[in-house]
Amino acid sequence: MEAALSLLEEVRRIVDAVPSGQVITYGEIASLVGVHPRQAGRLVARLEDDSPWWRVVYSDGSPATCHDGAARTLLREEETPMCGERVDVRRLLEQRRSS
């Protein structure tokens, strides 16, 4: 049934569902929508700028290279658990599990 929704709309719903201080990886989105990571990145890029695209990070926790690193600043303002310049993915997973 979800298949009736466009992949772009599915991705948008997933990204929009990510709370502040939390992040999601492209691989997670790709797995959720059932597409390859490359396509997941393409879909996120095609999302409207009003969606929290900065909460979408790489599998290693590094923020998207786009927007001249603006994602890093936004994540920091969101009190996202960071490890230097990278998001502490391990801690995010644990926090998500505790949620």
Place this chain on the structure above:
DNA sequence: CGGATGACGACAC
């Protein structure tokens, strides 16, 4: 129609 490109991921060194 063919080749190059890109908001990625996993693997090898």
Place this chain on the structure above:
DNA sequence: GGTGTCGCCATCC
């Protein structure tokens, strides 16, 4: 732990 390379798929020229 960091860097480099390949694979995969859709879109652009």
